[in-house]
Structures are given as C-alpha cells and as structure tokens.
Amino acid sequence: MLRINKILFLLFLILAQELFSQTGETIISGFVRDSTSGEALIGTNILVYKDSINTENPPFRVSSTNSYGFYAIPKLSAGIYFIIIRNIGYTPIINKINIKPGEKNIQIDFKAVSENIELKEVVIKSKKEETNINSTIDLNPEILKKLPTLSGEADLFKALQLLPGVKVESDISNGLYVRGGSPDQNLTLIDGTIVYNPTHMGNFTSSFNSNAIQSIKLIKGAYPAEYGGRLSSILDIKLRSGTKEKEKGSLGLGLITSNLMLEGPLGKKTTYLLSGRKMYYDLLQKNIFKSSSSPRYNYYDVNGKITVISSESNIFTFSSLLSNDNLNSPPENISSYDIGWKNALANITWLHINSRSLFITTSFSFVDYEFKSILQDNSPKSTANSYYSFSRLKDLDAKINAEMHWLNDHTFKLGFNFTLHSYSLLYSNFYDPRLDNTLREYPDVVSNEISLFLEDEGKLTNWLRTNIGVRGYYFNAKKYFSAEPHISLQVLMNENLSFNAAYALTHQFLHLVIRNDIALPTDLWYPSTENIDPSKSNQFVAGIDYTTTNREYLFSLEGYYRDMKNLYEFESAPAVKIGESIADLFTKGEGEAYGIEFFANKRLGNLTGWIGYTLSWTKRKFDYLNSGKVYYPKYDRRHDFSLVLAYSLNSHWNLGLTWMYATGQGYTLPTGQYSFQTIGPSDKPVLQFNYSERNAFRLPAYHKLDLSISYQFDWSGHEITTYLSFYNVYNRHNPFAYYTTYDSNVPAGSLPIPKINQITLFPFIPSFGVNIKF
C-alpha cells in the first residue's frame, strides 16, 4: 500500500508540474492523415528543428502520432521552426512555422502523400521514438496478406500465433495463449470496445476482416495503466475509417470462405467502411467429406464503421461488429454437440481536442456476447456427461480518457471507465428445446465495475524513458477495491541498444471457466462474487533490444515471470445437478509462467519476416484437478520456434512461407486397463483405465510448413489478386487427440478390447481464391 501511495504522489507531482507550467508558450498540434484516403497515420514521426534543418544534429523536439493520428509539440517559444513529418511509404513533409510571441496554440493537420510503393516494414517491435511500453509488438496489417492460411484468407490470428510468446492449444482451439495466460486473460479491443470472443473456431480466422484493420498492437505483459481488467495481455485493434477518395470495394472468393468490403465517402465530412465474411466449410463437409469426424462448422461476421470529421477538433466514430459461429457434430457421431456463439457490439466515440491541446476521447459501448453449448453423450462408455449451458453477457460501458501534451517529453494520461455488466446463465444436465426459452424467466445478475487510471509516459533523462501509472478498481459484486501499479523503464545505452524492465499488478473480475475434459469450446463467463475471488497476477519483464542503424534488422531478447492467483476451472468430469450452483463445480487454483523469448525481425527490403523462439514453462495447481498436484496445462510447450518469410518477386508475384515447430502438447493417457468391481449399491465389475497424472505425456512435436503464392494484376482497371495456399505442405501428421474405440469382434459375454487411436485433423490442404478490388 505504501508503494502505491508513493506512485500516486509521484504522479500528482508530475500532474501539478504540468498544470502550472503551461503558460506563455506555444503548442503545435494536429492530425497526420493519408492525403488520398484520409486515414489517420499512426506512429508517424514528427521531428522539430529550430531555426534551420541540420540533420547532422539531433532534432530540437521529437514526437509521434498516437493511435488516432494525433500529435502535439508543447512548450515552444517564439521563433522559426521546421517540422518534418516522416512515415515509411510516404513522401516526407517539411513545414516551416513562424511562431509569434503570444501565440498560444497552433493546429496544423498534415496530409502525407503515398510514395506509391509497397509498404515494406512488416513488424515493429514497439520502440518508436516516444513510446516506452515493454513487450509490445505493432503488427502491420500488410503482413497478413502475405502469409499462408488454412482458408487462404489473410488473418490476424494466424500471424499472431507465429510471434514468440503466443501459442494456440490445438488445431481447433479457440483463442490465444499469451505467455502462459489462458484466452480470457487477453483483453481484445476493437476501437476501444471489448470483444469477449475475438476468434472464429480454431485456426480458421479472427472475428474481424483483415481488410478492415488499420493497426494492431499486442502487449504481451506488464501492460500500462491505461489498459485493465485482464491478467495477461492486450490486443488493441483499430479499424480503418474508410477512404474519402471515392467508392471502393474488394471481393474475395475462396473454397472455404468469401468476403466483401465496401468503403467510401458519405458527403464531405463523413466516410464509411463495411466488410463482411462468410465461411461455408460445413457445406463442403456435408456434400464431399461425409465421413469426416471433424465438426460441421460455419460462421459469418460483419464489421462497420462511420467516421464524421465535423471540425478540426471534433471527430465522431460509430463502429460495430456482428459475428455468429455454429459448430455441430457430424451425423452418426457417438456424442452429439451443438455449440454456437455470437458477438454483437456497437461503439460511439467522440474525439475532442480542446484549446490547450488536451486530447479527449469519450466513448459509449454496448457489448452483447452469448455462448450456447449442448453436449449429449450416447455412449455408455464415455465419461462425458450431458451438459447444457447458455451464458449471455451484456455490457454497457462509458469511458473518458484524456491525453495531455503540455510538458516536453511527457504525455500524461488520465481516464475513467464505468461498466455495467449483466449476466444471464442457464445450465442443465440435459437438453430440451424449451430450455432456450427459459432464460428470460430468470432475472439478470448485474454488477458494476469502475476504474480510474493515471499514467505518465515520458523521458526522465536522455537515457531513461519511463511509463509509470496506477489503476484503481471497484467491483461492486464483491465490494472489491484494488490499486495496481504499472511501471515500465527503458534505459538507452546508445541509438541502437536499450535495456528494458517492467512490472505490473493486474486484476480480472470475469472468469472464463472451461471444461478441461472437452477439446471443443465450452465458454462460460462467470463474474467474481462473494464466493468467487477476483484473479490477480504479478508480472515482471526484462529484456534487451538491438536495432541496426538503418532499422532494417531488430533483435530482441526478453524474459518474463508472472504468477496468477484465484484461477477457476471446472473440476474433473463435472456433473451438473439441478438445484446446485454451477459454481459448486468450479475448482480454485493458481499458476505461474516464466520463459525467455528471442525475436529477430527483418523489416525492410523485398525479403521480410522474422524468426521467433520461446523457451517457456507454464504451471497450474487446482484443489480438485490432478489430485491437487502441480501440472503443465495442454498449451505448455517447452520450445516454440517460428519462421516467417514474405518475398516480393516483383510487383505481381509474392511468396509467403511459415514454418513452425513446437514441443507437443501435454496429454493425459491411460497407463493401463483393469477390471474393478464398483463399490456402491451394485457391485458390478467394470473395465476401467488407470490414467497418468494430468498431461504427463507429450504428443509428438508439432511442426508444419505452409506456403502461399499470389499473383496481382490489373484487369479493366480493377486490381485482381489470385492466390494459391498450401497448408501443411509436407503432410505432417500432427496428432490432434487420442481416443478409445472397442473391438467388436469379441465373444458374447467377454469384456471388449479397447484400442487407443490417434487422430490427425489437418494434413495437407490446398486452397485457392481470388480477390478483386473495384
């Protein structure tokens, strides 16, 4: 507590200094946008020289645009200044400004002209001139288009999986596992709004069309105080605003999925962007792969955004997302399942710049997420109990954030967030269609979450950059108050080399409780209550970064440690009983994760890409799992290596290659069989398996090579891209699961002979498609 008070006091001093030191000097601020489309240019470098430009000397001031394309240069005295706007892929802009005595604020918006060359910088480890957030990777959406995927369509989550520290559990698991955290521990934001389930099933795709994405920021741990509510990591995605140039569109047709995107101006001040996708793999399964035991699966999603630039200092955006996934068992399956989830969200944001260069974002969001699981087991030999659950989570969220650029080398951030959560939950040990209508008879459970943060990002000395903040919470269902320190330091040894360290305490009030015994998604979000404690985690990060002088190569080595308290999972083989709380089936536990990540990134040239390697350990311990002993969860992979290459042969041909290798996932296997006469009302002998400790065995190592080739050409003024994608080129039989079957050729009255089978879901799969821009 003493430590938190010190941090608050320090922040107060900095705020006071900023408030009282802003008189008599000029602030230059504004937006940097693409001259054609009008899209904000994030991360653009702003270099300010006084009196004359002398590139031999360091600039008088350096800054960069924020996630809305906004910049501010405070505390300039009267005189002549030269501002250089620099962004890769755009012609630099040089602007001369004469600040006269007494001038308070000057707003200058810049329109950068594209050099009409392909953007070559594919990944930026976040070490821009004016930011200091450790463990951050800014992924350029352009790289997504160059990587091979299963469906052939560019996808964000495919690329994220190839970064060090990011894992998936299996070929069809949902969500990302970042540095030992489960998917619910990642905060995914689209234009600042929470997405509870950002993925379509498995490795197919994320819930948003890659064509509509403007920027992607992944913070893998010890994130700054402006984010909160999750233990592990942040995925912050900004959608494009849509071009103001003219009506445009693109159509992508593929074997498994197709997509359509439309964008353009709506009058002089307004732009729109609308994109949608549809997957129809279940149709292929129904008509071609009738005997496949893979789930029957389809989805659609729609993204939309309208941007109104009403004046130089007021911008309004309306964005929305709608997605729907359906997953069904194949006919004749022993166990039947019907699983579906829906995301619906809408957001209104008002960006306002006041006269003192205070950048204020005010937003209101509505989120509606529902998940339904129906699992019915018709086999007397299976452990799976019939299970029905329907959970719905509705959030109303109001947020106001202020960003102050009043002091040289410091950006002060302040924010307030109020969220009204409403949960509905229905579960049963059987399924009847009438249950679907029962939910409305139960009142929603409502809880409030309030948070407040203060953050200062700046440069204390020429060699020390800091990001220091604190975030406070109140969660009323538990009457829980907490304060989290978030500290990040960067020591600059020279222009190329820096050492980094960070610490953060994080909390999470909503728990995604999953069934351990089922490989299919069975999301059940459950809030902290009197009996369910908020999860919390201490995170430590330390690393070293080296960038070559021409910024072509970046090398990073980073270590991390995090503990996790108050985690919740279903106990083994849970049997839902009517009249008892489903929380009675949860077991409470803790975990820890630590590891080291190496990242080498080639960012410029015709050949770009990266090599990532992670050596990591993830552990869990629950009261009622694995007899209360420590175990490694399935997604614990000791070694994880990825190679990503994108090569532009010329302006028409592009090649993409990814190869990944990972230690096989942990798996629980029977060590033998035995006959045991049950002890209870009836004492019948039954054949049983003696299982190893949880995940004591490792599946064979997972590795595969994916390739893609695309050819781009103009046809009747339309840009057309055709692609051919090869998933798992050398047909590696990566096991997905082991399961038991019985030999039916036994004499009557004899015990059946069990066999353990291994199934591989996705061997070699080619796909092709075409994208047309119009």
Add this chain to the structure above:
Amino acid sequence: MKKLTYIFFLLAFMLASGCEKVSVIDPQLSYKEYTVVRAKLTADTYFDGVTFTKTLPVNEKYDITKAELKNVTAYLKIGVRIVPLHYTSKGVYMPLGRLYIYPDSTYELFAKVNNTSIYSMTKVPEKPKVTSAVFFNNTYLTANITTRQNEVYGATWDIYTLDRVIDEAPDFHQVVEQPDRFTTSISVRTLDLPVAYRSGSYDNMRYIRVYAFDSPYLKFFKTRNNNQPVSDVFSQGGDQVIWNVQGENTIGLFIGVAPGDYVKAK
C-alpha cells in the same frame, strides 16, 4: 477456361483427400504396471476378501488370469489381532476361517507385492440412523440422518414389498458428509425415480436405503468417473481417482460400509 476447371477439380480432389487420418497407437507408449487393490468391508457380514491384480496394457483383451497376483503376502490387523490372508482364485485373498466384520471397528491392511509395501486402513461405520424419509416433489426420495464424524452417506431408492426388493437405484445421486462437528443431522437424496414408480400404485413400495461409508469414500466417489475410457475425439477424460490404498504404483479402495434399513418414504 478448361485449364481453370481442371485446376479447380484437382484442388477439390486434393482437399477431399486431405481430411483427417486415424491410426492406432502403440500401447507400450504409455503402459506402466500398477497394482490394483479392492476390498469392501460390510458391517455385520462375513469378510469376502481382498483382490490383488495388476493393470494390463490397453490394446489387449482383459484377462483375469494375466492380471491376478498370486504371490502377495498380505494380512489384516484388527486391533492387536493379525489375520493372514491367502490366495484363493482370481486374485482374491481370504482368511483361512470366516471373519466377521464388526461395525465401529478399525481394520488395517498390510501387503507386500514384489518388494512394494502396501498399506490401508478403514473404520467400518455403524448402521446409519434415519430420522425421516420423504418422497420429495414427486421426483426423488430424501432422508434425514443422524451423522457421525468421519462417515459419509449415500442413498438409494428401492421399490420394496413383501420383504423383497423389486428394483433399486443403480447408483447414488450424491455422497454427503457432516459439514462440521456441531451438525448432527443432514439430508441425503437419491437419484430421480423412474416415472413409472412415481404414481400412486407404488405409494406403499417407495423405500429409501442409506449407506454409511468410511470418509475416504467421498473423494473416491467424486473422482471415480475420471478413470473411464473416453470414446469421443473431442472429449479428453482422464484424471486421477483418489484412492485410499497407499503404495508405490498402487491404486485401490479398502473401505468399510454399513448399509442401513429400508425406510418407507412419506
């Protein structure tokens, strides 16, 4: 156009041929021999023996002649009395004479299998006392019972007439324990009755029977389904069962039980 059509069908064929592949794995991959011990000590009955077997690899037919252990040195200790156990058949070890199991008595098992020491202990409960029994909500039966420390309780519904059980619940719905040492009465319920037994014609035949077990049975009951084979690709069962027999690479249950009387439900 012909070429495009050809390419399309070629890719569709490759896609079709690239669906999932199933293969049987080598059972020796995970096989590890365990000793399996099983004994049920029922109050006020004669002891029916301890079974010693070993686990077999998964991908073969289970054969008791391969599984039984014939060379186990085992004995029971009851207070200061030692009762040696001798192999009979199918892995069952019995005392030379008949051994009566007394309620409220403690029994210890000592055994040696291939130089591995095995030990367990159980206290045989007394017959549970039912204070009331109700046919609840026309669905299942509940009984209020007087509890004792270190005992847990399960209950079955029984269709009982003319001193004969016509039908009985195949399992317990729950196993309950005394929540604290100050609580002396708790309720235990049965599985739901089959609809046929809920009607008026069975009004005089619905009985409840409560079983008292030594307390380790509760953890076994909660985890007992973890060891059943998983036959669905997308289910991953398999967790450890909590047993009360101790010994290296040994699993098993050595448990005392006292079935109660049949009590008519109102």
